[in-house]
Amino acid sequence: MPKESLDVSESLEMVKHVARKIIEAEPILTDADRNLGDGDHGIGMQRGMTAVLEKLESESFSDIGSIFNATGMAMMSSMGGASGALFGTLFRSGAKNLAEKPVFDSLSLSEFIVSANEGVQARGGASPGDKTMIDALDPAANESLKSKELPIGKALEAVACAAESGRDQSKGMIATMGRAKTLGEKSVGHPDAGACSIAIIFRAMAEFANN
Ligand code: ADP
Ligand code: MG
Numbered sequence: 001m002p003k004e005s006l007d008v009s010e011s012l013e014m015v016k017h018v019a020r021k022i023i024e025a026e027p028i029l030t031d032a033d034r035n036l037g038d039g040d041h042g043i044g045m046q047r048g049m050t051a052v053l054e055k056l057e058s059e060s061f062s063d064i065g066s067i068f069n070a071t072g073m074a075m076m077s078s079m080g081g082a083s084g085a086l087f088g089t090l091f092r093s094g095a096k097n098l099a100e101k102p103v104f105d106s107l108s109l110s111e112f113i114v115s116a117n118e119g120v121q122a123r124g125g126a127s128p129g130d131k132t133m134i135d136a137l138d139p140a141a142n143e144s145l146k147s148k149e150l151p152i153g154k155a156l157e158a159v160a161c162a163a164e165s166g167r168d169q170s171k172g173m174i175a176t177m178g179r180a181k182t183l184g185e186k187s188v189g190h191p192d193a194g195a196c197s198i199a200i201i202f203r204a205m206a207e208f209a210n211n
Pocket of ligand 2: 033037038039040041179
């Protein structure tokens with residue numbers, strides 16, 4: 001039987017797995033940002049997720065929201081720059097409705113992604129189609145709303161596929177936000193680096209929940 005939900009300690013391990021997968025993907029994220037930006041996204045995310053691992057290993061957690069909130073705080077304080085603020089906002093906005101929740105189920109997953117998506121759009125001002133992380137996050141949010149009744153592993157699998165498909169769709173888009181904006185039509189043909197990170201984050205969650 002697939003698990004319906006993850007408890008606090010399983011959720012903590014899930015986020016640590018996400019952090020390790022992002023750290024491991026540094027060369028992929030560096031290449032993606034080199035194609036469209038200044039090439040620092042991989043190193044920035046690696047630094048952020050190293051700080052996340054340290055924080056999650058040194059503190060104790062009694063609910064799901066505080067795990068995601070600590071993740072966002074660690075990213076914000078260690079990464080700096082626009083993407084530190086944006087990824088920090090993603091996890092901290094996502095944590096909002098999960099305070100005091102002892103389980104992470106597919107309903108909490110959709111609350112997490114929907115608030116994360118709203119938070120990042122409000123903070124950064126990007127919308128779907130601008131060729132940013134929103135192009136992976138927004139389809140993931142929509143998919144999570146359709147997956148609210150599923151066991152957590154199945155919901156995460158659907159969300160990860162939606163984020164990956166959003167990342168792939170971002171290849172065809174013209175950048176209108178961030179550093180890639182200056183490339184105009186030359187930005188077509190490469191996926192957005194932040195969208196690549198989003199796809200890795202949800203794929204790592206799905207991998208953890210289905211193992
Ligand atoms: P920087 O652009 O400061 O070099 P990074 O390279 O770490 O920061 O991150 C770049 C990523 O940040 C982009 O690929 C894009 O996904 C995301 N991004 C940039 N600006 C915005 C924005 N306004 N809203 C959402 N995401 C954004
Ligand atoms: Mg960059």
